[in-house]
Amino acid sequence: MIRAAQITASLVAAALIALPSAALAQSRAVDLDRFDGRWFEIERSHNDVQKDCSRAQIDFTRQDRPDRYGIVVTCTRRADGRNEVLRANARIADTTTNAKFRFTLPGLLSFGGLAGQNYWVWDHDPEYSWAILALPNKSDWWIWHRDQSVSAAERSRLMARARALGLDMSRVVSTGR
Template sequence: MMRAAPIAPIAAVILLAPAAAQAQARAVDMDRFDGRWFEIERSHNNVQKDCSRAQIDFTPQDAPGRYGLTVTCTRRADGQVETLRANARVTDAETNAKFRFTLTGLLSFGGLAGQNYWVWDHDPDYGWAILALPDKSDWWIWRRSPSASPAERQRLLARARALGMDMSRVISTGG
């Protein structure tokens, strides 16, 4: 005869297990999010595998909820600067924390080739932001200035870890 497991101990384990931090509760103020950002930390990803000193310009476009992105990075091997242009569209007008980025030009495939990104957390003064894919498989820490002290980096990495980002392959970029 099989016995059912007691429910109370199972429920206690579920209730006491640490929960991953949720997405940023307060809305993103797009007027304060606009402008230049510098990547200082990120997860390993194949697109940026040899990229350092990434700079992101986030610029409002003529249509509401539409933004242009210009991303420049220095390739480590030869020091060459590469530029990537993309369009961003806010996909959650309630929080402004979710975007769909699509490449511009021939690589855009009419806007079909794109990726969703979420702002998982940000500084109340918009001095830093943590962005990631919805499943958190790839993530980035952006700052308004290109460098951060070791203590600040560790604090922001701890916040990304608390949000559930995979910290097994962290790449430090920027100054």
Template sequence: MKQSTAITIATGAAVAALSGLLLYSRATRPPVINPKVPEPARSVELARYLGTWFELARHENRFQKGLDAVTADYGLDADGRIRIVNSGSQNGPQGARSSIEGRAIVADEATNAKLKVSFFGPLYTGDYWVLDHGEEYDWSIVGEPGGRYLWLLSRDARPAPAILEALLRRVEALGYDRWALRITRQV
């Protein structure tokens, strides 16, 4: 009888912990900034998408809170998965640098524009949609179907102001509030 009571208590504690984690996750998610996320505008050639991207702006989120000089490096692993290393500096572009590594798989092989990404192992994956990109893969707008996250990426850490303005107009054309974005300070 004591063993079954211990199992019941352990199971109850596990359920309570998972419930608490779920509630915390839901409570700390950013608000929806686009209730009608569009499908990706075009296909993605993965070989051209790989490499280093500089974050120009994002919808602020808890896992990047206060980060500047943010970069994302994409590479292809031998098993065909995409390796992602995101890094940024806390408290300004010159602050202490940290990074996190993740993996992604293509979720839509017809376009390669939808990925499933995990930074925390196989139990939690997130959607990563390349909503649009430049013909020369010089910029990219990335979101997800829930309309809570958005990133504006460029191959150039400091593009000309006219280019940034054109990208922000494209963000609006996709249905997002450009004023909800946090501009990322780059080195």
């Protein structure tokens, strides 16, 4: 009986070691006062929420509590050219680095904050001109920039940084800016 338990424990330990784990956020500490403000999405991975969404603009603003932020995402739907606005709340999930957030929708849709998604700042410019965000498992990612018209060279450089972080580059969506 003891031998079987030892074998089972060894197999479980080996399986856990073999499983891919979400790496820690690689970003330097995020200065939230400098992260605050307007961003433009310049590249992202394909995701169902932003299907047919281009020219995304993100306004990230401090709320009434130190660890709370409001997010307003405005984008243009390609089919008819109309703007769509999505509002969300963000809570700092790691106050040591400020690089991890939990986004929830406001009101009843948030289920008291239980229905939400974790986003991590994986890398950012020391001057806060760009940031690379992704889900903890890196399945979805976004490159934000302060400038809405980024040069091809800057896009290539940031895409190379995203690739070096291990983000999946097989389904890239350029936002049309």
